[in-house]
Amino acid sequence: MAISLGSIADDYTGASDLANTLTKNGLRTVQTVGIPDPSLALPDVDAVVVSLKIRSVTASEAVTAATEAERWLRQRGAGHVLYKICSTFDSTDAGNIGPVTEALRDAAGGGSVLVSPAFPEAGRTVYLGHLFVGGQPLNESPLKDHPLNPMHDSNLVRVLTRQSRGAVGLVDLAAIAAGPAAARARLDALRTTGVTLAIADAIFETDLETLGEIALEMPVATGASGLGLGLARALVRSGRISGGATAEDIIRPVGGFSAIVAGSCSKATLRQLEVAERSMPVLRLDPERLMSGPDEIAAAISWAGDRISAGPVIIAASAEPETVSRLQSQYGREASGHAIETATSLIAAELVERGVRRLVVAGGETSGAAVDRLAIPAFLIGPEIAPGVPVLRTVGNRQGDMLLALKSGNFGGDDFFAAALAMMH
Ligand SMILES: Nc1ncnc2c1ncn2[C@@H]1O[C@H](COP(=O)(O)OP(=O)(O)O)[C@@H](O)[C@H]1O
Numbered sequence: 001m002a003i004s005l006g007s008i009a010d011d012y013t014g015a016s017d018l019a020n021t022l023t024k025n026g027l028r029t030v031q032t033v034g035i036p037d038p039s040l041a042l043p044d045v046d047a048v049v050v051s052l053k054i055r056s057v058t059a060s061e062a063v064t065a066a067t068e069a070e071r072w073l074r075q076r077g078a079g080h081v082l083y084k085i086c087s088t089f090d091s092t093d094a095g096n097i098g099p100v101t102e103a104l105r106d107a108a109g110g111g112s113v114l115v116s117p118a119f120p121e122a123g124r125t126v127y128l129g130h131l132f133v134g135g136q137p138l139n140e141s142p143l144k145d146h147p148l149n150p151m152h153d154s155n156l157v158r159v160l161t162r163q164s165r166g167a168v169g170l171v172d173l174a175a176i177a178a179g180p181a182a183a184r185a186r187l188d189a190l191r192t193t194g195v196t197l198a199i200a201d202a203i204f205e206t207d208l209e210t211l212g213e214i215a216l217e218m219p220v221a222t223g224a225s226g227l228g229l230g231l232a233r234a235l236v237r238s239g240r241i242s243g244g245a246t247a248e249d250i251i252r253p254v255g256g257f258s259a260i261v262a263g264s265c266s267k268a269t270l271r272q273l274e275v276a277e278r279s280m281p282v283l284r285l286d287p288e289r290l291m292s293g294p295d296e297i298a299a300a301i302s303w304a305g306d307r308i309s310a311g312p313v314i315i316a317a318s319a320e321p322e323t324v325s326r327l328q329s330q331y332g333r334e335a336s337g338h339a340i341e342t343a344t345s346l347i348a349a350e351l352v353e354r355g356v357r358r359l360v361v362a363g364g365e366t367s368g369a370a371v372d373r374l375a376i377p378a379f380l381i382g383p384e385i386a387p388g389v390p391v392l393r394t395v396g397n398r399q400g401d402m403l404l405a406l407k408s409g410n411f412g413g414d415d416f417f418a419a420a421l422a423m424m425h
Pocket residue numbers: 146147148263264265266269287317318319323324327328336337338339340341362363364365366367407408409410
């Protein structure tokens with residue numbers, strides 16, 4: 001199997017978001033969980049998205065995992081590798097976007113790397129290097145309260161500079177709107193001044209198409225699904241792939257019970273839970289009790305066990321920023337995040353043991369922990385529930401075929417949970 005496009009995603013929801021965009025734009029795509037075991041039979045595809053859980057680990061761990069994935073992708077023919085980051089540039093001054101991008105650049109022999117988290121379909125645009133989330137600059141958006149990586153600066157040139165060894169520049173909208181030749185010239189001019197990482201503005205899909213065209217001429221790029229769209233369209237335009245991806249039979253029924261597990265504290269998820277509460281049983285976990293022992297997990301499993309055969313249930317650790325801050329000031333940010341992810345993943349695994357075969361997980365880190373515990377090796381990409389969130393069908397899963405949706409915290413409309421379940425039978 002030779003692939004045209006390789007991607008390394010820094011979390012699992014981000015991976016399914018990108019795989020969804022690539023599929024919608026004509027690439028047959030598979031999402032693997034880590035580097036797949038050689039015994040796993042992967043389908044014949046144009047693109048592989050390797051999901052890693054490296055957004056919130058140390059920079060050196062992230063670099064090691066990403067460079068290993070890069071080698072694996074190159075060995076399978078990937079001429080271009082996209083490092084998929086969050087469209088809200090989730091990271092801290094310690095990394096990991098800068099260190100991983102620079103390591104992938106070094107592995108590919110140097111040159112310039114375009115970096116753009118723009119994803120206009122989801123309201124993420126970049127202008128003069130500033131990232132906007134809907135109508136708000138990043139630092140005024142709900143991302144300012146993210147439990148693991150609160151974002152306090154919308155100027156991505158500054159943010160990336162703080163994480164990188166090399167100089168960071170800007171390919172601005174004026175150059176991009178003037179088309180590939182002008183954007184290329186701007187990038188070349190930056191390179192002569194020693195800039196190796198270039199934040200790229202993008203507001204409209206046409207900007208992404210321009211970015212995709214020039215990114216494809218280079219071995220590495222860093223960005224969110226918007227850049228994926230540009231790369232996929234450039235590949236299809238180049239005639240190198242057939243452009244015939246379909247998502248049709250991926251959602252054939254799997255049976256079993258259905259459940260939702262949420263660990264995202266994003267504003268969108270909190271609203272979706274409120275709305276779902278009107279039509280489904282929802283158990284709100286007590287974070288204090290989760291931190292102090294296994295009783296809360298056992299109680300949640302028993303609560304779900306009593307209800308699951310009657311219809312879908314939701315179990316959520318999600319809480320408002322004030323509650324999250326209180327817990328973090330008592331136990332520390334990483335320790336509380338990790339303990340809650342462990343709890344939600346144990347609950348998800350226990351639900352699957354009890355016959356759940358249709359599972360929605362809300363939250364990037366939360367999804368990563370759950371999919372790892374379930375030991376699911378890979379996913380095929382089905383139709384889209386909401387921008388950035390497809391239905392996934394497991395490949396090579398030991399419990400048999402399952403349908404999942406891994407929802408990025410910030411994605412989906414108010415009725416996302418009902419909409420997801422309606423597409424999974
Ligand atoms: N009540 C809570 N208090 C503190 N942290 C929490 C709480 N509920 C969930 N978390 C943690 O918050 C983090 C949310 O991150 P993530 O799952 O990536 O969601 P998102 O997709 O919204 O970023 C996880 O580490 C999760 O364990």
